[in-house]
Amino acid sequence: xxIKLYTTLVFILLFSNYSLSQEKDIKIFxxxxxxxxxxxxxxxxxFSDAHESSYIGFLMDLNVLEYSNFNVGVxxxxxxxxxxxxEIAGNFNYMSLNHYSGYIGYKYDYKKFTFHPKIMxxxxxxxxxxxxxxxxxxxxxxGINGQINYNVSKKLAVFSAIGYNFYTFKVKTxxxxxxxxxxxxxxxxxxxxxx
Amino acid sequence: MRKLLIILCLCIFYSCDTRYDGEVRLxxxxxxxxxxxxxxxxxxxxxxxxxxFINDSFHHIGIxxxxxxxxxxxxxxxxxxxxxxTLHINDEFSPTYNSQLINIKYYxxxxxxxxxxxxxxxxxxxxxxxxxxxxxVTFNKINANNELLDVSYIGEISSENYNLNEENIEYPHxxxxxxxxxxxxxxxxxxxxxxxxxxxxxxxxxxxxxxINHSIDY
Numbered sequence: 001x002x003i004k005l006y007t008t009l010v011f012i013l014l015f016s017n018y019s020l021s022q023e024k025d026i027k028i029f030x031x032x033x034x035x036x037x038x039x040x041x042x043x044x045x046x047f048s049d050a051h052e053s054s055y056i057g058f059l060m061d062l063n064v065l066e067y068s069n070f071n072v073g074v075x076x077x078x079x080x081x082x083x084x085x086x087e088i089a090g091n092f093n094y095m096s097l098n099h100y101s102g103y104i105g106y107k108y109d110y111k112k113f114t115f116h117p118k119i120m121x122x123x124x125x126x127x128x129x130x131x132x133x134x135x136x137x138x139x140x141x142x143g144i145n146g147q148i149n150y151n152v153s154k155k156l157a158v159f160s161a162i163g164y165n166f167y168t169f170k171v172k173t174x175x176x177x178x179x180x181x182x183x184x185x186x187x188x189x190x191x192x193x194x195x
Numbered sequence: 196m197r198k199l200l201i202i203l204c205l206c207i208f209y210s211c212d213t214r215y216d217g218e219v220r221l222x223x224x225x226x227x228x229x230x231x232x233x234x235x236x237x238x239x240x241x242x243x244x245x246x247x248f249i250n251d252s253f254h255h256i257g258i259x260x261x262x263x264x265x266x267x268x269x270x271x272x273x274x275x276x277x278x279x280x281t282l283h284i285n286d287e288f289s290p291t292y293n294s295q296l297i298n299i300k301y302y303x304x305x306x307x308x309x310x311x312x313x314x315x316x317x318x319x320x321x322x323x324x325x326x327x328x329x330x331x332v333t334f335n336k337i338n339a340n341n342e343l344l345d346v347s348y349i350g351e352i353s354s355e356n357y358n359l360n361e362e363n364i365e366y367p368h369x370x371x372x373x374x375x376x377x378x379x380x381x382x383x384x385x386x387x388x389x390x391x392x393x394x395x396x397x398x399x400x401x402x403x404x405x406x407i408n409h410s411i412d413y
Contacts, residue, residue: 087259137217
């Protein structure tokens with residue numbers, strides 16, 4: 001999945017370079033944004049029940065290619081939460097989630113605001129940590145995100161976004177706990193600056 | 196100089212932390228009762244793992260407490276070796292440690308102990324230390340043609356060190372048992388000349404003394 005996504009992105013990038021000379025409204029690496037975000041996991045699962053359901057973190061988002069209001073980009077997010085039920089999570093102190101994803105979005109300008117809905121897909125890596133040892137796991141996720149930018153100037157904007165993510169893992173465990181470890185959803189709230 | 200730089204870089208990037216596989220979650224379940232078979236609530240149960248036998252690093256990878264029925268369930272990620280696990284009940288480093296009671300540990304876990312990533316351990320009975328005595332049973336071979344096959348103890352036996360994959364019969368047998376009871380020792384003897392297997396019993400009266408020795412001739 002990840003390889004396909006990156007191949008597609010590279011292809012689009014190469015194609016865009018070729019056509020850049022013909023189309024002036026194609027933008028490459030036109031903007032970058034970063035900020036804080038909060039993921040609130042819900043339901044009874046590994047992320048919302050065995051850990052504190054609120055995961056605090058940050059994001060970095062690079063707009064790779066933009067053409068005719070459509071854009072594709074890459075996103076990295078890192079979020080951390082504390083262990084609440086060590087009897088299920090293991091005797092760890094905290095867990096961090098690392099999201100690596102690509103997205104397709106559409107930008108719509110209205111006065112000083114830009115509305116920017118996105119669909120994203122990517123990998124998530126979990127790392128549970130305690131003093132002297134750790135446990136890792138990999139999964140996939142996809143999500144929808146609605147972002148609104150307030151354009152302070154041509155080069156600077158502040159943004160806030162709300163979205164929803166759907167996670168899938170392949171943990172091997174007792175049948176009783178399979179769904180608990182393998183399925184989860186999270187509400188995603190972000191706030192930051194765009195250059 | 197280049198070698199020195201490489202070594203320096205390796206030292207910087209090398210992490211001493213031990214990795215567990217979070218893609219596999221093993222479940223340990225069991226029950227803890229007192230010597231009258233009443234469930235013990237809120238008893239801490241810990242799982243220790245030594246994932247790297249070289250550096251002697253022990254981690255308390257799992258921790259849990261018994262519920263009102265004395266049941267516990269603990270999930271942990273997979274270490275490199277299953278036999279790295281030891282499960283402790285009433286461990287002396289535990290906040291709920293009761294020095295008046297025995298402590299129990301289960302060790303030497305193998306793949307065969309797990310069914311669907313779950314191991315169900317036997318009920319753990321936490322006897323009071325003052326109610327426990329030491330029983331040593333010695334088996335004396337008086338007939339050269341006889342071979343001791345199997346020995347079992349019937350009575351109130353305190354299992355403090357529980358080897359889940361015990362293969363060898365140890366001589367002499369050493370047991371921690373409850374005081375003031377009669378224990379039956381069942382043993383099988385095979386006569387190697389005619390291949391006849393006989394099952395025998397020997398009864399031991401356990402009184403209040405601190406140690407009891409018992410001999411069985413076969």
